[in-house]
Amino acid sequence: MDWDIVIGIETHVQLKTNSKIFSGASVKYGGEPNSQACLVSLAYPGVLPVLNEEAVNCAIRFGLAVNAKISSYSVFARKNYFYPDLPKGYQISQYELPIVGPGTLTISNGSEDKIVRILRAHLEEDAGKSIHGVSNGKTGIDLNRAGIPLLEIVTEPDMNSADEAVAYAKKLHELVQWIGICDGNMQEGSFRCDVNVSVKKKGTSKLGTRREIKNLNSFRFIQQAIDFEVNWQIERLEDGGEIEQSTVLFNPDNGETRAMRSKEEANDYRYFPDPDLLPLVINEGKINSIRSEMPELPDQVKERFENELGLSNYDASGITSNRSVTQYFKQLIFKGASAKLAANWILGNLFSRLNEHDLDITNSPIKPEELARLIKRIEDQTISNNAAKKVFDNLWDNPDRDIDVIIEALGLKQISDSGQIDGIIDEVLINHAAMVEEYQSGKEKAFNALVGQVMKASKGKANPAQVNEILKTKLSK
Amino acid sequence: MLNLSLKELSVQLEKKTFSSVELTQFFLERIKLHNPSINAFLTIDENKSLLMAKDADRIIQNGDKKALTGIPIAQKDIFCAEGWRTTCASKMLENFIAPYNATVIEKFNQAGAVNLGKTNMDEFAMGSSNETSYFGLVKNPWDLLKVPGGSSGGSAAAIAARLSPGATGTDTGGSIRQPASLCGLTGLKPTYGLVSRYGMIAFASSLDQAGPMAHSAEDCALMLDVMIGHDIKDSTSVERKNENYLPTLNDSIDGLRIGVPKEFFGEGLDVAVQVVIDNALKEYTKLGAKIVEISLPNNHLAIPVYYVIAPAEASSNLSRYDGVRYGYRAAEYDDLMDMYFKTRQEGFGEEVKRRILIGTYVLSAGYFDAYYLKAQKIRRLISDDFRAAFENCDVIMGPSSPSVAFDSGEKKEDPLKMYMQDIFTISTNLAGLPAMSIPVGFVRNLPVGLQLIGNYFEEAKLLNVGHIFQKNTDWHLASPKGLV
Numbered sequence: 001m002d003w004d005i006v007i008g009i010e011t012h013v014q015l016k017t018n019s020k021i022f023s024g025a026s027v028k029y030g031g032e033p034n035s036q037a038c039l040v041s042l043a044y045p046g047v048l049p050v051l052n053e054e055a056v057n058c059a060i061r062f063g064l065a066v067n068a069k070i071s072s073y074s075v076f077a078r079k080n081y082f083y084p085d086l087p088k089g090y091q092i093s094q095y096e097l098p099i100v101g102p103g104t105l106t107i108s109n110g111s112e113d114k115i116v117r118i119l120r121a122h123l124e125e126d127a128g129k130s131i132h133g134v135s136n137g138k139t140g141i142d143l144n145r146a147g148i149p150l151l152e153i154v155t156e157p158d159m160n161s162a163d164e165a166v167a168y169a170k171k172l173h174e175l176v177q178w179i180g181i182c183d184g185n186m187q188e189g190s191f192r193c194d195v196n197v198s199v200k201k202k203g204t205s206k207l208g209t210r211r212e213i214k215n216l217n218s219f220r221f222i223q224q225a226i227d228f229e230v231n232w233q234i235e236r237l238e239d240g241g242e243i244e245q246s247t248v249l250f251n252p253d254n255g256e257t258r259a260m261r262s263k264e265e266a267n268d269y270r271y272f273p274d275p276d277l278l279p280l281v282i283n284e285g286k287i288n289s290i291r292s293e294m295p296e297l298p299d300q301v302k303e304r305f306e307n308e309l310g311l312s313n314y315d316a317s318g319i320t321s322n323r324s325v326t327q328y329f330k331q332l333i334f335k336g337a338s339a340k341l342a343a344n345w346i347l348g349n350l351f352s353r354l355n356e357h358d359l360d361i362t363n364s365p366i367k368p369e370e371l372a373r374l375i376k377r378i379e380d381q382t383i384s385n386n387a388a389k390k391v392f393d394n395l396w397d398n399p400d401r402d403i404d405v406i407i408e409a410l411g412l413k414q415i416s417d418s419g420q421i422d423g424i425i426d427e428v429l430i431n432h433a434a435m436v437e438e439y440q441s442g443k444e445k446a447f448n449a450l451v452g453q454v455m456k457a458s459k460g461k462a463n464p465a466q467v468n469e470i471l472k473t474k475l476s477k
Numbered sequence: 478m479l480n481l482s483l484k485e486l487s488v489q490l491e492k493k494t495f496s497s498v499e500l501t502q503f504f505l506e507r508i509k510l511h512n513p514s515i516n517a518f519l520t521i522d523e524n525k526s527l528l529m530a531k532d533a534d535r536i537i538q539n540g541d542k543k544a545l546t547g548i549p550i551a552q553k554d555i556f557c558a559e560g561w562r563t564t565c566a567s568k569m570l571e572n573f574i575a576p577y578n579a580t581v582i583e584k585f586n587q588a589g590a591v592n593l594g595k596t597n598m599d600e601f602a603m604g605s606s607n608e609t610s611y612f613g614l615v616k617n618p619w620d621l622l623k624v625p626g627g628s629s630g631g632s633a634a635a636i637a638a639r640l641s642p643g644a645t646g647t648d649t650g651g652s653i654r655q656p657a658s659l660c661g662l663t664g665l666k667p668t669y670g671l672v673s674r675y676g677m678i679a680f681a682s683s684l685d686q687a688g689p690m691a692h693s694a695e696d697c698a699l700m701l702d703v704m705i706g707h708d709i710k711d712s713t714s715v716e717r718k719n720e721n722y723l724p725t726l727n728d729s730i731d732g733l734r735i736g737v738p739k740e741f742f743g744e745g746l747d748v749a750v751q752v753v754i755d756n757a758l759k760e761y762t763k764l765g766a767k768i769v770e771i772s773l774p775n776n777h778l779a780i781p782v783y784y785v786i787a788p789a790e791a792s793s794n795l796s797r798y799d800g801v802r803y804g805y806r807a808a809e810y811d812d813l814m815d816m817y818f819k820t821r822q823e824g825f826g827e828e829v830k831r832r833i834l835i836g837t838y839v840l841s842a843g844y845f846d847a848y849y850l851k852a853q854k855i856r857r858l859i860s861d862d863f864r865a866a867f868e869n870c871d872v873i874m875g876p877s878s879p880s881v882a883f884d885s886g887e888k889k890e891d892p893l894k895m896y897m898q899d900i901f902t903i904s905t906n907l908a909g910l911p912a913m914s915i916p917v918g919f920v921r922n923l924p925v926g927l928q929l930i931g932n933y934f935e936e937a938k939l940l941n942v943g944h945i946f947q948k949n950t951d952w953h954l955a956s957p958k959g960l961v
Contacts, residue, residue, distance in 0.1 A: 039576065039577060042802055042803075043797040043802070044557075044576070044577070044803070045557065045563070045565070045570065045573070045575075045678045045679075045797070046556075046557045046575075046579055046675065046676040046677055046678045046679065047675070047676070048674060048675050048710060048711050048712065049712070050709065050710060050711075050712055051712065078793050080792075080793050080796060080840070082796065082799060082817055084799075084801045084813065087797060087801070087802060088796060088797050089793070089795075089796020089797050089799060090793050090796055141801065141802075268841055268842045270792075270793070270837065270840035270841060270842075270845075271840075271845075272789060272790075272793070272840055272845070272849060275681075275682035275683035275713075275790055276679075276682050276712065276713065277712050277713075278712055278713060
């Protein structure tokens with residue numbers, strides 16, 4: 001292909017505050033339409049906005065997490081346009097002077113790391129929802145969402161494939177949850193991406209005309225929409241056509257993008273500073289106090305786990321993919337499990353079971369204390385790794401049971417008494433003299449067969465390492 | 478009861494010479510009798526008012542009376558008052574019943590004052606003659622053929638006609654001071670941010686400020702005491718120690734430096750008005766003040782700057798009147814756009830639409846820098862002029878209005894002429910300074926107002942300077958004939 005793909009993303013992150021950005025109304029999702037629309041949400045005559053400090057704190061946390069400059073002075077502006085779900089006839093947003101200045105986010109695309117530049121992030125209020133066809137062709141307006149705080153995070157056009165765009169979106173999605181500013185619920189619209197896509201002839205520097213795909217709320221849609229859009233643009237250009245700057249919608253049913261409005265129809269938003277709100281002044285003291293409360297960031301934790309605990313890049317990435325996974329892992333370590341085994345068990349058995357039941361790790365029936373005890377039973381050789389899987393399965397269904405009781409009940413306790421193993425081996429050697437002969441005549445494979453017989457004779461309970469060792473000694477005599 | 482000041486009414490209520498119910502009934506009767514000819518009130522609700530009066534009487538009985546307890550105050554129909562129709566004198570809000578109280582209303586309620594009714598005004602406070610009201614013009618009690626000024630024309634006419642002993646007003650470019658001047662009253666526009674704007678229907682948010690209107694500076698002081706205070710519901714309201722304006726009312730003004738801007742006495746000022754203003758200034762020198770000539774070199778830019786900034790903010794503030802959630806909606810329409818067009822076309826009056834158009838224009842892409850940004854820069858220069866002037870004086874004085882009350886209809890069709898009415902008042906709104914108008918004489922039997930401009934948060938000084946004048950003169954006690 002002789003085309004470069006250029007992608008920039010604007011993400012609307014719904015901030016996890018208790019109330020709306022400019023009023024005290026609740027932000028809970030799923031209320032009866034307009035049950036969370038206070039006078040400010042309804043834009044009654046005479047009401048005024050009052051900035052929610054919590055939303056500001058969230059924006060500062062984000063800025064610090066992407067190494068961005070926090071503006072000491074930012075300004076709320078009015079973006080004027082008429083729409084029934086925009087009650088004031090303007091949206092309060094930050095325009096010329098946003099709260100968060102340039103920063104960076106490192107994404108990993110396969111094996112390579114790539115830095116995506118964050119241009120800015122600004123605070124704004126969400127609009128309400130138009131619900132078409134509520135009753136005989138009429139449109140209903142639900143203003144519960146009107147005024148919910150959003151942080152709009154804008155990147156430079158630094159991504160060059162759908163994969164990179166998705167990697168960025170996933171990384172950002174993890175980060176905003178990690179620092180506690182967003183619940184990350186994409187179905188409920190807490191994290192929505194507008195993706196700007198353009199293509200240009202390979203090697204040229206001038207950017208092509210972009211089209212903006214609006215409101216993508218799943219990683220799969222981001223992937224599909226970009227793939228479709230890129231193909232559409234390339235085909236059009238190769239057919240000698242031109243791309244018109246426009247806003248497009250993605251239809252998940254057929255996987256296509258379709259133009260919504262072109263630049264000529266674009267609104268003139270008549271931005272101007274909102275005279276109802278004073279400029280937002282943030283002093284160094286506030287930034288420092290928030291910085292002191294910031295959690296260690298996923299990239300930092302990952303690096304630390306690699307260096308201090310010897311985890312592989314793969315394991316460390318998996319363990320730091322999500323803050324609650326990291327928490328779970330840390331508790332395993334705290335309870336004495338070894339890092340490598342802890343990571344294996346989380347990323348392996350636990351994840352597959354959680355996925356199977358569509359559960360979040362915080363709702364895992366197996367608590368970290370129990371999993372740590374199980375791992376310790378492997379480490380102290382009470383049970384084999386295979387036996388541990390059986391204990392794990394049993395524990396999943398009976399989370400209240402004691403691990404040692406399960407081990408006992410299932411008879412999984414490993415035989416590590418060398419005298420006892422000695423006896424079993426001696427018996428096997430006598431009963432399978434033919435195999436012994438084969439081995440001694442040079443057939444290495446016969447060794448494994450003998451190990452198998454010993455395990456069988458011990459009903460799988462003999463410590464395999466010990467069996468290997470003792471058997472080897474006896475055969476070499 | 479007719480001619481008693483708020484202070485005297487307060488004393489009589491305390492003495493139980495009459496009750497709040499009697500007092501309220503007295504004014505309600507007068508409103509019933511005279512409002513049809515003056516049109517100062519848009520909404521009267523006897524039951525509500527009398528219920529408040531009863532409550533006040535109970536408080537007085539219990540000995541918990543505060544300064545304004547039991548005193549009827551008329552409220553400009555720009556303030557939302559729970560359960561009261563609140564129209565802003567617009568068809569758009571003709572049937573709008575406010576579901577909550579503006580902070581100003583809340584404060585009067587807590588002070589035990591009685592809401593006497595909602596007063597007429599220019600539609601959305603846009604006008605200087607009270608002729609833009611959807612509910613008809615207000616007549617000047619001094620001469621029913623004349624306008625009372627605007628936009629707080631209903632409040633001014635109500636007080637002048639003795640239909641209410643005091644009233645609230647709001648002032649975006651002169652809307653308290655000019656009608657006070659044209660109706661022979663005392664009216665104060667406080668420093669921007671001193672009185673909460675919460676619940677006061679917005680015209681131009683960076684300029685709007687509520688204030689008291691009454692006969693005297695002393696009465697305004699009593700009302701202002703109640704109105705001020707930081708409000709967490711208004712981010713632009715200032716946090717400062719609450720002042721009490723009464724103790725300093727009688728302070729000596731000996732040695733007071735009165736700055737008189739030469740720009741206030743040029744072309745456009747009625748010569749007869751100038752004579753009255755000069756006499757008032759002479760009176761002040763007799764009282765110990767000194768006159769200092771000052772200059773406000775950018776004052777001539779105040780009107781053009783104002784007519785960029787105020788309409789810009791208004792065009793956005795009035796977007797919420799779209800027929801979707803409350804207020805007027807066109808009876809018939811084809812689709813959403815048609816609903817917007819017809820609703821706003823039919824619901825707003827001419828002047829409001831003119832200002833929405835101007836505001837939309839100056840904020841449009843390509844014009845923003847040339848108009849809005851430039852206006853903001855000049856606004857700063859105007860503030861700087863005042864800052865420099867206050868280096869050399871304590872109070873600035875001049876006319877409140879270039880003329881006395883003019884005929885109804887005289888300027889209605891000529892917006893530019895109408896806008897000139899505010900030539901002396903607008904610059905203080907742009908600078909955010911406090912200013913007051915007090916009656917200082919008559920021209921052709923119509924009142925003339927002297928404007929007093931103070932430095933930021935020097936309301937106490939303005940009230941003191943006004944009160945000293947009124948202690949030595951009786952212009953503020955004059956009342957129009959025929960109605961009283």
